[in-house]
Amino acid sequence: MAKNIKILLIVPPNSLEERYGKLKFVGTMYPSMGLAAIGAIAEASGYPVKIIDCEALNYTYEDLEQKIKFLKPDVIGIQTFCNTINRALEIGKRVKKNIDPDIKIVLGGVQATLFPEEYIKNPFVDFIVTGEGEIIFKNLLDALENKQTDFAKIAGLAWKKNNKPVINQLEKLIENLDALPFPARHLFDLTKYFPSAQLRGKKTFHIITSRGCPFICGFCSCHKTFGRSYRFMSTKRVVEEIKYLIKNYQIDGLHFYDDTLTVNKPRIIELCNKMVAEKINLPWACFTRVDCVDEEVLKKMAKAGCYQIFYGVEAGNQRMLDVMNKGITIEQIKKAFKWTKKYKIEALASFILGVPTETLDDTRQSLEFAKEIKADFAHWEIYTPHPGTNLYKIALENGQLLTTDLNKYSPWSDEPVYVAHGRTVEELKKTKEWVYRKFYMRPLFILKRLRNLLRLPPSRIFKLIHSGLVMTFSK
Incomplete structure (x- = not known):
């Protein structure tokens, strides 16, 4: 059954030169399997999903803003690593200030998982998905689709209640990986990767x-x-x-x-x-x-x-x-x-x-x-x-x-x-x-x-x- 809220998943701006330095010409550019997995679960649950890989597309923040204005998503999920967490926060800031403060900003990935208490305090972040995100993100989408405002029962989620940070209990690790759908590679422009x-x-x-x-x-x-x-x-x-x-x-x-x-x-x-x-x-x-x-x-x-x-x-x-x-x-x-x-x-x-x-x-x-x-x-x-x-x-x-x-x-x-x-x-x-x-x-x-x-x-x-x-x- 098709759902109403629209999802946009983002790899923050970065470059091969920043990642690999002088070895940029031998570096790897692969689509994010983390976002592909999240996208696959969301699609299987009926949610319309888009992915923007700013690194592969060579997007600036300004390019990304224009694309977000065009797509009009309800929820934006952003992948984070140590060297991209601040870029993710910058995206959240620009979305809330320049586009629409009601768009929900969700962080996931390594850095957000390691320090959810720190990043959920950011005024431009609404939720943090910790650890393996497929089930947690799907549960969050269902709650938002049903216009819920209390997220206490969603294990693995960090959120805000009356503007105060709340860190829920951890979600169990996914034991049956066979149950997951194939990663949604089709959501990427695969000509950009090598x-x-x-x-x-x-x-x-x-x-x-x-x-x-x-x-x-x-x-x-x-x-x-x-x-x-x-x-x-x-x-x-x-x-x-x-x-x-x-x-x-x-x-x-x-x-x-x-x-x-x-x-x-x-x-x-x-x-x-x-x-x-x-x-x-x-x-x-x-x-x-x-x-x-x-x-x-x-x-x-x-x-x-x-x-x-x-x-x-x-x-x-x-x-x-x-x-x-x-x-x-x-x-x-x-x-x-x-x-x-x-x-x-x-x-x-x-x-x-x-x-x-x-x-x-x-x-x-x-x-x-x-x-x-x-x-x-x-x-x-x-x-x-x-x-x-x-x-x-x-x-x-x-x-x-x-x-x-x-x-x-x-x-x-x-x-x-x-x-x-x-x-x-x-x-x-x-x-x-x-x-x-x-x-x-x-x-x-x-x-x-x-x-x-x-x-x-x-x-x-x-x-x-x-x-x-x-x-x-x-x-």
Whole structure:
């Protein structure tokens, strides 16, 4: 049954340059699966839904205002991360002041979930949806549709009663992910999106098949947002969605965007077997941890089409791994990379530069370790201390914040927002450029990569070469 209130979901203004700095040409631009999931639930419940991704569309605040005036929504839901929360608040302010004060502003996402008590006090915010938003947002829409004014029974919601903040009890995590509809990708202009430059396939889409993380890395807030309980879709449901993407969007590449795809060994083996049995001949990539793979798993993954795994290595010595509470060992990293390469899967390694107590010598060890494990790609990001993470307090005790402007808190930015004791901003920036040069500008490495580059679409080959030149010769 069609409902009356109109919904608009928004990704706030941002840019690839702000997110990735000098590596903007190899960065990823994917549609928000969070908003796609919210949109799917709302549509299934009969609500008319639109999505505006300001980042993908390159919209300014002024562009967004004009679009909102044209669409005349009753409810606006805005996705928030640490570096976009202030932009979300700016949108709320502009809507209430310049367009219509009666439009309901709803915040969701990581940052709003971590600090609902703080952001619900904002005069331009009406509601905050915490944690997994599908059920909470749907319940809120139903209440608004029925013109209710008391929202005390909606678990997971922060709201205002007589202008005073109210934080309801938490909503239970969604256990049956199979019950959720496919993400509403059709609400996005899919021509505006693209995968990371090193991924294969001219039309690669991403998919999320699980939620929650049983690990508690110090720099990450995932376990606080989606819980430590690892929940996953059935392999039948995953294969159905992949087939749907092939049929409706003609994809020729897949990117599993789960935080850690291989947490549950029987499940990933079953998924790989089912993909082979169903003749899903797609090249695919994923993220996982080195302690969540073994030879049996990697052999199955390779047979099912996996060609690339992005491992969170983070550091090249045990002391720094322990500082970050990574929960892995140097030996586990070595074994995982050896096994991965044995089955001809590309192994990527990410490292974090400038973590509290890290020294320049630690950074050098990370560089040498990346070479030792023969990473096919290595990525270094300058540490950004995100409020709400376990490492945040340690960071403040062992260094100083250079700014409190959360707009600058992108984890991939070239400009540090934090400097640990014994380091300087200039040294961090130069060190990042130095490790990239030392890792990528090796003759044998270049020859090997040139051979593999031929498997990529021409546009991505250009992006990789361009970014390599920028990182090598920039000042």
